[in-house]
Amino acid sequence: MATDTTTDPRDKQQTLLGADELVLNMGPQHPSTHGVLRVKLKLDGERVIGSECMIGYLHRGVEKIAEHRTYQQFAPYVDRMDYVAAVSNGLGYCEAIEKLLMVEAPPRAKVIRTILTELQRIASHLLWLGTHALDIGALTPLFYCFREREEILKIFEKYCGARLTTHAFRIGGLQYEAYDTLEKDVESFCKAFEPRIKDYEDLLTQNRIWLGRTKGVGILKAEDAIAMGATGPVLRASGVKWDIRKAMPYAAYDQYKFEIPVGTTGDTYDRYLVRMEEMRQSRLICLQAIENIPTGPIMAKVGKVLKPPPGEVYHSIEAPKGELGYYVISDGTVQPYRVRIRPPSFVNLQAFDKMARGHLVADVVAIIGTLDIVLGEVDR
Amino acid sequence: MEFVKQYWAPLVCGLVIVAVLPLIVGYVVLVERKIMADMQARLGPMRVGPHGLLQPIADAVKLLIKEDIIPEDADKLVFWLAPVLSVAAALLAIAGLAIGPAFQIAKDVNIGILFVVGVSAMGIFGIVLGGWASNSHYSLIGALRSSAQLVSYETAAGMALVCGLLFAGTLNIASIVEAQRTQGIWFGLLAPVAFFTYLVASIAETNRAPFDLPEAESELVAGYMTEFSGFRWSLYFLAEYTNMIVVASVATTLFLGGWLRPFSETHWLNFIDFLPPLLMICIGVYCLIRTPKQPARVQQLFMLAVAGLCFAVALVLAAPVLVPIIKPSLAAAVKPYYEGILGGFWFVFKVSAYIYFFMWLRFTLPRYRFDQLMRLGWHFLIPLSIINVLLIGIAMIAGQYFHLAGWSLLLTTIPASIIALIVALFILATEQKSEPQKASGAAPDSYA
DSSP: OOOOOSSOGGGGSOOGGGOOOEEEEEOSSOTTSTTTOEEEEEEETTEEEEEEEEOOTTOOOHHHHHTTSOHHHHHHHHHTTSTTSHHHHHHHHHHHHHHHHTOOOOHHHHHHHHHHHHHHHHHHHHHHHHHHHHHTTOOHHHHHHHHHHHHHHHHHHHHHSOSSSOOOEETTEESSOOOTTHHHHHHHHHHHHHHHHHHHHHHHTTOHHHHHHHTTSSOOOHHHHHHHTOOTHHHHHTTOOOOHHHHSOOTTGGGSOOOOOOOSSOSHHHHHHHHHHHHHHHHHHHHHHHHTOOOSOSBOOOOSSOOOOSEEEEEEEEETTEEEEEEEEEOSSSSEEEEEEEOHHHHHHTTHHHHHTTSBHHHHHHHHHHHTOOHHHHHO | OHHIIIIIHHHHHHHHHHHHHHHHHHHHHHHHHHHHHHHTTSOOOOSSSGGGTTHHHHHHHHHHHSOOOOOTTSOHHHHHHHHHHHHHHHHHHHHHOBSSSSOBSSTTOTTHHHHHHHHHHHHHHHHHHHHHHTTOHHHHHHHHHHHHHHHHHHHHHHHHHHHHHHHHOOOOHHHHHHHHHHHTSOHHHHOHHHHHHHHHHHHHHTTOTTSOGGGOHHHHTTGGGTTOOHHHHHHHHHHHHHHHHHHHHHHHHHHSOTTOOTTTTOGGGGGGGGHHHHHHHHHHHHHHHHGGGOSSHHHHHHHHHHHHHHHHHHHHHHHHHHHHHHOGGGHHHHHHHHHHHHHHHHHHHHHHHHHHHHHHHHHHOOOOOHHHHHHIIIIIIHHHHHHHHHHHHHHHHHHHHTTOOGGGGHHHHHHHHHHHHHHHHHHHHHHHHHHHHHHHSSOOOSOO
């Protein structure tokens, strides 16, 4: 992750007034580094001439833990990676292990999984919108976003009893049957949510200050984004139409109609627009899904003790922040031999230095915000 | 007696202000938090006292008993001095203000408004020195930003004030209000562009959102205040809110008719005098209606107390209006009380409205970036305010030529304001045209 800042020719540039550059240490305790990210900024005045992300303050060794747990025991741990999108993490893991076991979740389980995952995407994007706007100085959207997020968390709570680290899914399907009013709750949320998105847009989209703070800030060109391995809204805002839900459909996504929003310039404003549109699309997916939830079992036939055949599998899903991949090697025992997780935040964070150079300190927080990183996932 | 009037009365007044202002500021903060909560779909402080009414006192106690930390490498003397300087300048500026014709500490200062503006601008020393003395990068950047911002916006604010002073023909604060009475029109109506310029510049001068860059918490933690804690920090806080009151008072005095009620010289609108007591009675009645709905006995008693207070205030406000009607012989004796009490109400009302607008902006708008702030100041506000001074001057000369005064002066100032508005739109349009080029590369250099 550490960028070699010494060999970059731009570092040799003459600073204004010929003064030495100022090294500013942002984080790990800073209001807007979204957790414990530490950024070493080299500044000329307020201009960033180099940056270095220092991570690992939240490292818990999740991948190593996996090697000492059975397949089922490890499932709750993945919720603690991207803790604002725990449902998506769980979906990725469960589907990866199902692929390894060569079983498939029943259709009813798949649809319920899709509904909850899409709700989680909205919740995650809402959290992003609130904190991103707060970083740029707009205080109020945060509270509006949390109001809506609360509704989603209530649905999770009703479904599985937990709000944040839900552990909603099991390998092979679901443990809990959908509660009676799930469809009604989701529908009423979706109905109420439509005008709410408009409220956020009214506050921000055409706001001169918001435009000034986000347009042209942190531009990531499509080829750079691809070279860096960026995924999710960060990639799509650069104009690359790549969404795993469409490219390699999983869960029940192949049954639903939805658009993939893409940006043009790949600046902070485009990423904002892309995520806003994604929330709308997720809402549409939820509405389509609740219309027709198939009946039937919610759990495939898997044994109490999971012993996948020796082999390896890579499975990735479109988490709210990008491609979340699980690479699992089985040696035929009850414990995985190795679990490697490809976290979208970690990979997207690589683009930070490229995006921040030449901008001002104020833009740095906007760029950290627009990358939508969760340090629990970056450090694992 | 003369001696007492000349020296001791202002001194006592000053002491009272120094003692009471922190309390007022505390409640301004509470009101701000309540308004913010209302706009953000939540309740705000509710725990300390009914509806959080004792919150400011709890906060003050907390700040006073907090550990006082001075960083190891800080310049101790300057670190100690800086917040004091900041708050002293802000409190000194209060002395020049006139809340009513009778309430003014520094009376008949012939450079009144210049004194207020000059002294409140001294507060920047506290910020710069504090930022420098803390020996921290965040503080230093915050202080640098603050000084640059203040210097830039002081110019625009000054130019806007000049417009008002052109109409008043005096710098004496009491005389400025008096001039608005004799001319029968507020200067804010005669020079709306100047009022707008001052509004924006005063937000920037008091470091309030969307221009709160010196203490932009998401970037600079707390800007120049980062290393300050406990009482020192609260002094900065006090200075900031006092400055808010000062700029609001200056705007009220110069543009909104000071302690004059709306249409003070139009006698058939005299019923406006009854609005303040009526307003208080309405609040009181509302409290009475809500009283039975309160769940706890304490809350019911509290609501009754608030209602009683409102009725008492209503009585005080109504007395000077009602007495001359009942007993016309007392009219002359009551006049000073009328000016003092109702004038005080209108002044506080206007200042509150102005501050409410500040708060409203803070909760609605994102924050400017530093270079954008500078561009707005130097490329937009300063040219606009200078052009506006010229136009208003021309309008006044034209007005004299046609023997216009009072409301009829609008005939010349409205075209002047429209021209200024067109200039403003023109500047904005050229700004927008030049923006795409900047967007392609890095942000422009703010220090260049």
